[in-house]
Amino acid sequence: xxxxxxxxxxxxxxxxxxxxxxxxxxxxxxxxxxxxxxxxxxxxxxxxxxxxxxxxxxxxxxxxxxxxxxxxxxxxxxxxxxxxxxxxxxxxxxxxxxxxxxxxxxxxxxxxxxxxxxxxxxxxxxxxxxxxxxxxxxxxxxxxxxxxxxxxxxxxxxxxxxxxxxxxxxxxxxxx
Numbered sequence: 001x002x003x004x005x006x007x008x009x010x011x012x013x014x015x016x017x018x019x020x021x022x023x024x025x026x027x028x029x030x031x032x033x034x035x036x037x038x039x040x041x042x043x044x045x046x047x048x049x050x051x052x053x054x055x056x057x058x059x060x061x062x063x064x065x066x067x068x069x070x071x072x073x074x075x076x077x078x079x080x081x082x083x084x085x086x087x088x089x090x091x092x093x094x095x096x097x098x099x100x101x102x103x104x105x106x107x108x109x110x111x112x113x114x115x116x117x118x119x120x121x122x123x124x125x126x127x128x129x130x131x132x133x134x135x136x137x138x139x140x141x142x143x144x145x146x147x148x149x150x151x152x153x154x155x156x157x158x159x160x161x162x163x164x165x166x167x168x169x170x171x172x173x174x175x176x
Contacts, residue, residue: 004129005084011123012081012130019074030060031073034121052121059118071104072115080119083131091133092116 022029035055042053059066083090096112099105106112120127146153
């Protein structure tokens with residue numbers, strides 16, 4: 001558990017340091033961000049899930065259209081760094097409301113979510129390890145789905161439920 005948090009903290013510091021180092025040597029800071037477009041999604045047969053491919057885009061302070069997004073990334077990164085440092089969490093919605101006090105706040109919740117996803121894929125760290133939770137009550141699963149984690153298997157559809165009575169099961173977030 002703490003290993004993942006330390007890893008996340010190091011990645012967040014590294015992202016900030018990389019930008020700061022370029023500023024100090026009077027170079028234009030930029031960050032390579034993996035493309036999340038459908039053309040960059042690859043199915044990994046061995047792991048049996050989809051992964052991002054190798055395509056990346058560049059977000060740069062040298063592009064006027066990207067300055068706000070780059071600043072938002074730095075603010076979200078700093079917010080997450082503080083969460084990890086004090087061993088606290090916040091929901092994505094809470095972060096969005098906190099961002100209203102930033103000079104580079106978001107126009108809406110989706111914009112905030114997109115920047116958070118950019119940080120996740122750029123650093124290779126889950127939002128949970130960045131101190132951010134998708135929602136307070138975890139995630140809901142609907143229908144006949146089987147979840148496997150190593151040797152543990154769980155079907156989200158209890159056998160005693162009839163087709164007409166199916167609803168959803170909620171899984172609270174648990175950190176490992």
